[in-house]
Each structure stands twice: as structure tokens, then as C-alpha cells.
Amino acid sequence: MGKALRATASIVVSLAGVLLAASGAWAAGAAPVLYASPSGGSGVCSVRVPCSLENAISAAAPGDVVYAFAGVYNGGFVVDKAITLHGAGAVIDASSSPFGNGVQIVGPGGSGSSVEGFRIEDAKFEGILVGTAPVAPETENGEPVTSGEPVSDVRIANNTLTHNGTGFGTNAGQCYSTPEAPGDCGETIHLVAVTNSTVEGNYVEDNVGGILLTDEFGPTSGNVVRLNRTIGNDDDCGITLAGHSSAAVNPETGMPTGAAGVFDNVVESNTSDENGVAGQGAGILLGGGAPFAGVYDNLIRNNYAYGNGLSGVTVHQHLIGDLNDNTIEGNVLLNNNLDGDFDFAAAAATETTGILVASGEPPGPPLPPELLPGPISGTVIRGNFLYSSKVGIWTLGVETASTQIAHNVFGQGVKTPISEH
DSSP: OOOOHHHHHHHHHHHHHHHHHHHHHHHHSSSSSEEEEEESSSSSSOOOOOOOOOHHHHHOOTTTTTEEEHHHHHHHHHHHOOOOEEEEEEEEGGGOOSOOOOOEEETTTTTTOOEEEEEEEEOOOOOOSOOOOSSSOOOOOOOOOOOOOEESSOOOOOOOEOOOOOOOOSSGGOOOOOOOOOOOOOOEEEESEEEEEEEESSSESSSOOOOEEETTTEEEEEEEEEEOOEOOTTTSOOOEEEOOOOSSTTTTTTBSSSSEEEEEEEEEEEEEEOOOTTTTTSSSSEEEHHHHHHHEOOOEOOOOOESSSOOEEEEOSSSSOOOSSSSSSEEEEEOSSSSOOOOOOOOOOOOEEEEEEOOOOSSSOOOOOGGOOOBBBOOOEEEEHHHOOOEEEEEEEETTOOOEEEEEOOTTSSSEEEOOO
């Protein structure tokens, strides 16, 4: 045997040994493994006799790993216990999902679970939903769901999600729309009343929208959204933090209640490109969608956004609530706000813009005075790199004294570094 052949053989033997050792450690460790394959049935879920993915999830105990072999799995899957759902070349075709999602993690049992390594496609609503859908999936009239269980300590990692939200343009479930508020089908990865969880390393392309955090049934806080790529989700934002609950802010004091709200989340080191160009979508958006909603104390750091329909980082406040004390720092933003931002009666951002922070009445019939938003306070905008946009930072209805705009770099193509209204 020649030296080259011996070397190759040695590498193959060593690699096989590493894989076997890793497999044995995984299987023999604290987390038992159940194996699934597309052709599996009601077998024992072993590596030699894998079962169906549905049966493996059903048979798994909290703490177990469900390992899905390569192939296409049809339908949708519910995780209601703390398991790790791991795909190795596994594709979930969710077009036939009875509840409209590829994977749904439900509480409280689903707290502590993980979904990683899957390709999920063609769901009517979300590819991955963590929590309870805020609109009844089977309805055609936008009927809201009145209660849902919070979920915590979930990990959504290294999945590929494409062509989800296929119900867009219909009135099915969360896709229900009105002319004033077009439905988005829940975006593609949706956290509803979720705390202390991680969404990282996912590739989210060619869906209605990207990653969405909301608070219909309790606070969504302490989460980390990092190292994701949200690309070409034409009809909505790449990453959205949206306050949908009026329970977030006390109407009497104007202070956060902690009972709801989207706060203390970190959105960092994501790439969010070419989203919302057919609708209205930012690279990253923070917004309040109800009176007394709260989206505050969040950190938007070190992200890259290019070619989005709205500004690279956008803060929208249309109603009384709390969108204060958010920090936007270290982001690289190029050629955003391609569609213009016409969401405020007082002024429109018509030119390409890197960062937009705005509070004010929307166009249309006047709001009752008690619902009008106040100035946004305590925003920190620092150390960002803004290029290829005519306006670097655009503000409306911002409290100047408490807003910090400092140490930003306004590069080539920026004609107006800061535009105040």
C-alpha cells in the first residue's frame, strides 16, 4: 500500500472512529435517542428500526433526543415536552400540516426543548411557532385566541426555512387581513409569550416575513436572536419585535407592568437583506400594535441590513405606549427604505434611510386624543455604520434631551446624516 493510500485509509478509519464515539456518547449519555425516518412506522425507534417522526416525538420522554434521518417528512409536528428535535438532512414538507405549521412548541411542557438542523417549507402559517397562535388557525375571520401558555428556554438553531406563509393573501388564520393591517401569516419563526430562549444560525429565505417576537399571552423577554440570515422575505420585515398586548403598560401610570411586553431581548449579528420590498418591511423593526403596548429596553447590535423596503433599523410608535430605552449600536446599514416610509401623518421618509425612529399619529382619520403617542425617549443610537442611503438617521417625535445619537459613521452616499422632524 502506497503512502497516499495508507494516509487516506488512516483518515477514513479515524473519522469513522470519531463518528462512532460521538454516536455512542450521545446514545449512551444522559439523553436517550429515538430515531425516525420518513418510511418509519410504529417500530421501536432504534437506529436499526426507526419509527415515524410523529411516533418518535410521541414516545420521547422529557430530556430525550429525537433524531430524524434524511428524507422528506410530511405534515406538521407538535412538541409538548422538553426534547431535542434534531434533523440530519431532514425536510419537513408542511403543506399538509393540519394546524398550518411545520413545528409548533407548546407550553408549558415544551419549555426547554430544541429544534435544530431541519429544512422546513410550504407551511400555511409559520414554519416554526413557539407558543400559541394568536388567531385561531381554522378560522377565516381573524378570530383572536384569548389565552395561551407561555414557553421558556427554547432553542431554535441552524434550520433552513423557505416558502412558508403560503396562506398569504387569504383570510385563513393569522393570514387574515384588512386594508389597514395586512395579515402576515405569523412570519416564519414566531415566538409568542416566550422568555429566555435562543434563535440562532437559521437561514430564513423567500417567506412572507422572517422572525417575529410578540406578547399576546405574556411577556416576551430575555431572548437572544443572533447569527440568523433573513433574506428576500418580500412582504414583511426580516426581524420584528412587536408589542401586541395592551397589558404591557399601566394606563394610569404609563409604566411597564411586566405582565406583557417585548423587552430585554438581544438582536445581534444577524444579516437581514431585501425584505419587505413588495409590502412594507424593515431589516429589523420595533413597533407597537396596540394601545399601551410595550417594546422597550431591547438591544439591536452588530447587525447587517441591505436593500430592505423600510429602513435598516426601524422604530414605529403609532399609539400610546412604551417604545423607550432601546439601544441601536454597531450595525452596518446600506441602501434601505427603498419603498419609503409613509406611516406617519406629520411627515414621510421618502428617501433611502439607514435608521428611522418615529412616534406620531398614522395617516387617516384622527385618533382620539387619549390614544395619541407621546415622544419616544431614551433611545441610544451609537457606533453605527451608515452607507449608500441619502439619510443616515431620520427621527420624528423623539425626545431630544434623553436621546443619544453619537459616534456613528456616515459614509459614502449619505447626504443628510441626521434628519429631525
